Amino acid sequence: MYAKQDGSLSVHSAQDGTGVPEGLVVHLRDKKTGLRVASVDTFRKVTDPDGVFPDFQLVSEPLKPADLGMYTLELGSAAEPVVCGDFDYRLRSVVGNVDAADGVSLDKLGTTVSADVTTLDPRTGATAPLKNTKVLISGDRTSQEATTDARGHVSAPFTFQGTEDHTDVRVDVPETPDLSPGSGSETARAVRQKAEIVLDPESRKIKARYGATTTITGQALRTAADGTQKPVPEGTPMLADLTGEPKTTADGRFERQLTTVHRGPVKTTWAGGRSPWLRYVSAATKVEVVEVSYFTDVKTTIGADGVTFGGGLAHKPLSPAPTLVEVQYSADGKTDWKTRDVFTVDLVSARFEQTLPGEADGYWRLRYAAAARMQGSVTEPVRLTRTATEFTKFNAGPEPLREGETFSVKGTLRHGTPEEAYGGQLVLFYFQPAGSQEYVYKGHSVTTDDGAFSHAFTAEGTGAWIARYRDADGKHFDAESRRDDVTVKP
Secondary structure, X not given: OEEOOOOOEEXXXXXXXXXXXXXXXXXXXXXXOOOEEEEEOOOEEEEOOXXXXXXXEEEOOOOOOOOOEEEEEEEOOOOOOEEEEEEEEOEEEEEEEEEEOOOEEOOEOEEEEEEEEEEEOOOOOOEEEOOOOEEEEEOOOOEEXXXXXXXXXXXXXXXXXXXXXXXXXXXXXXXXXXXXXXEEEEEOOEOOEOEEEEEXXXXXXXXXXXXXXXXEEEEEEXXXXXXXXXXXXXXXXXXXXXXXXXXXXXXXXXXXXXXXXXXXXXXXXXXXXXXXXXXXXXXXXXXXXXXXXXXXXXXXXXXXXXXXXXXXEEEEOOOOOOEEEEEEEEOOOOOOOEEEEEEEEOOOOOEEEEXXXXXXXXXXXXXXXXXXXXXXXXXXXXXXXXXXXXXEEEEEEOOOEEOOOEEEEEEEEXXXXXXXXXXOOEEEEEEEEOOOOOOEEEEEEEOOOOOEEEEEEEOOOOEEXXXXXXXXXXXXXXXXXXXXXXXXXX
């Protein structure tokens, strides 16, 4: 429910035509006295003229309370009222004939803004100039006060900053206890100047890993009316990046932070692709993406059939072509790695499980050699004469998170066959920031008797969390949890 400009009430049904009670009666309560002063029980029904949609409006005749002021709209009894909003029956301010002189530019940022301000008495419909009253003249990035004269007219110089997203100007009448606010606007048409965006040499062609954060730097220049080339105004917004809309410095320089995900040209231009002050221009950065890979959820076990490797191989960007993974063996886990088997991984499913005969003692690892435009990956060596160790549960949360909030990394560590809780063990926590290939150590925890662990952290950024167990007694395998990606919003 709301009050329209002419003083009538409008009640909207739900989209399915429900939600409006039968025999609707709306009451007006005076905010000053607290008394109900009027009731409205007659409405006309307004429906879709084509009869397609079932929703409708109920519209009353204009209300005419005896006194000006603010009233409360209510439903129900006086003892248990349901408040539905306010009914503004004050003098209404009307801002008309707003004008802003055209022809502003980065060489001429000043204009003149004028308007006529009147009041409308809702009781009679009479209008009168709003004399000697302060109004607010504002643009996209600046504002100032001005005062109407005895005829309700205002005219004042106004200066833009030259970094605005638009050149609209508004004239606003502030609200008072006896006067409702009002506003009007106009656009001061700007003369766009020629411009040029010059990228630094190292920003014209970039080679970076998939998901890495890259920086594009350069300078934005304009051609003034006298033909000279000057930096664009300090604070000119450039096309959005990871930080929002980067702004130029006093010498026109800028820096953009982007995530490398696609090869090809990356465009740099004004925020939103346009500026009211500068003609459209763009500069392209040629980006070469180095594809990345990493093993996930790798589990290695030994049994009657030999050594079994299971897990996944992630490839970014996703490749539909199958790829080869090597199974390698070393007696000491440091030197003389020999390839014992090669198997194919379908990168669409990215999962694998492979078994081959294995020695009674020794170290094993998986290796993905990749290609010229691809970074390879290799797993940590594991010794298979030890007791199996596994993270059976792992989670970082709750999500979603904002920067600075506290969250927990929790899970459970078990070992042996059959599995049982592995208490009193040190669990290490690592964080891989988004776009990085490196895991950073963040802390540790000790498992309880039931194998559970937990550690609280402060959210600093988006990335992946893992937990690792490193063999402490020479009788267990190392273990690594699954990756848990956590998104942190600014």
